[in-house]
Amino acid sequence: MSDPISAELALLEEAMRALAAGFADLPPAERPLDAAAARGALLEAAHRMRDNFPYHHPLYVGQMLKPPHPVARLAYAMAMMVNPNNHALDGGRASSAMEKEAVAQIASMAGFREHLGHLCGGGTMANFEALWVGREQAPGLAVAASAQAHYTHGRLAAVLGVPFRKVAIDADGRMDLAALEELLAAGGIGTVVATLGTTAAGAVDPLPEILALARRFRCRVHVDAAYGGYFTLAASLDPSARRAFDAVAEADSYVVDPHKHGLQPYGCGCVIFKDPSVGRHYRHDSPYTYFSSSELHLGEISLECSRPGAAAVALWATQRLLPLERGGALARGLDDGRAAALDLYETLVRDQRFVPRGRPDLDIVVFAVRARSASESSARARALFDAAAREGLHLALATFPRVMLEAAHPVDRWDSGELVCLRACAMKPEHRAWMPEIVVRLDRAARSLQL
Numbered sequence: 001m002s003d004p005i006s007a008e009l010a011l012l013e014e015a016m017r018a019l020a021a022g023f024a025d026l027p028p029a030e031r032p033l034d035a036a037a038a039r040g041a042l043l044e045a046a047h048r049m050r051d052n053f054p055y056h057h058p059l060y061v062g063q064m065l066k067p068p069h070p071v072a073r074l075a076y077a078m079a080m081m082v083n084p085n086n087h088a089l090d091g092g093r094a095s096s097a098m099e100k101e102a103v104a105q106i107a108s109m110a111g112f113r114e115h116l117g118h119l120c121g122g123g124t125m126a127n128f129e130a131l132w133v134g135r136e137q138a139p140g141l142a143v144a145a146s147a148q149a150h151y152t153h154g155r156l157a158a159v160l161g162v163p164f165r166k167v168a169i170d171a172d173g174r175m176d177l178a179a180l181e182e183l184l185a186a187g188g189i190g191t192v193v194a195t196l197g198t199t200a201a202g203a204v205d206p207l208p209e210i211l212a213l214a215r216r217f218r219c220r221v222h223v224d225a226a227y228g229g230y231f232t233l234a235a236s237l238d239p240s241a242r243r244a245f246d247a248v249a250e251a252d253s254y255v256v257d258p259h260k261h262g263l264q265p266y267g268c269g270c271v272i273f274k275d276p277s278v279g280r281h282y283r284h285d286s287p288y289t290y291f292s293s294s295e296l297h298l299g300e301i302s303l304e305c306s307r308p309g310a311a312a313v314a315l316w317a318t319q320r321l322l323p324l325e326r327g328g329a330l331a332r333g334l335d336d337g338r339a340a341a342l343d344l345y346e347t348l349v350r351d352q353r354f355v356p357r358g359r360p361d362l363d364i365v366v367f368a369v370r371a372r373s374a375s376e377s378s379a380r381a382r383a384l385f386d387a388a389a390r391e392g393l394h395l396a397l398a399t400f401p402r403v404m405l406e407a408a409h410p411v412d413r414w415d416s417g418e419l420v421c422l423r424a425c426a427m428k429p430e431h432r433a434w435m436p437e438i439v440v441r442l443d444r445a446a447r448s449l450q451l
């Protein structure tokens, strides 16, 4: 049996030859490749790339990183032969059609009956477009997002020249509804951002209640599900998260990142609008961006100009293999990650040395190291992070406000308003099988510090 690298390369060769056959009637115009020089550059690059944490391996359970599906990277590499650009139909005819199909599948996964949407560089760019459309719909009004929302929302509001208001969070790290109501009653808010899967803790904001409040005060609601969006397919959500995901289609706009849980290479975010007529805000009259068809093309409904057609091809091929359906292989992978996170959470509950922050909404586990004071606990968390890395286990660190940890009693004395905690993103389905090994290494790391 061939090793996985050889198997992938054989598939890539077959796909590249199938694509090349479509252009076989062209006169030859190959550019000669100096194989020795190319090999030198490539192998040097491969050696440089060894200087990385093993993001692709289950013992990496730190930041939001997981390898793309092999089909995604092979489809991407195959498409690079023609390197299409989805800014206009002339630049990427097939890949634009594939983008529309893949985005329609994402919109339908989220529950939208009608939509306007496209791919873009990532979650930040996708949120930017949603907040920009919000500003165009109601100029001058502020953006409100929770204190645990992604940090870029405040920065994006500044770029857009609109005020930004931070909404307090509750003990679960979710948007505090009383605080939101008070803010909305004071007036001046145009868009409320609800996060379904916060970056630090994977908390899911109570979307149905946020929608009800926003409607009462005539605001738009934007759902930032860059991280959590695909969990709508999962079978294992707790009822509060399920209710939130079931309400997504009532929001005005929605963002999900195929380059997080959608198994894509980086450079693949997605923004969806419920009302297709917001496309009018994108209108431009560029004389050099070709309008080769009477049909609305993607360059007319995206802020970016050049966009990688290969990203659309990779996403399309992945969704062809793994349709976005409940009970499908992609959904089961999410459930496996969540099961891994719940296993870790329950192990930590039983371990007197650690204090988990609360039952995870998705697949992210946050835990403090028990200590007398907050500063001592934070120092221990930093030391444990390093000790775990020495054991080959890669976690992440994140700082949380007291309100999100107090109920769990990790410390006797709060000499700081914040606590540095360990964070584990159990994003890979394989984390389920690897969790016992992860726990063994965590224990070894803790013992090495005499915790």
Ligand SMILES: Cc1ncc(COP(=O)(O)O)c(C=O)c1O
Residues within 6 Å of the ligand: 064, 121, 122, 123, 124, 125, 127, 150, 152, 195, 197, 198, 199, 224, 225, 226, 227, 257, 269
């Ligand atoms: C909830 C959320 N929103 C937005 C972003 C930003 O996305 P990107 O890094 O793809 O720009 C992230 C990234 O982690 C995120 O978790």
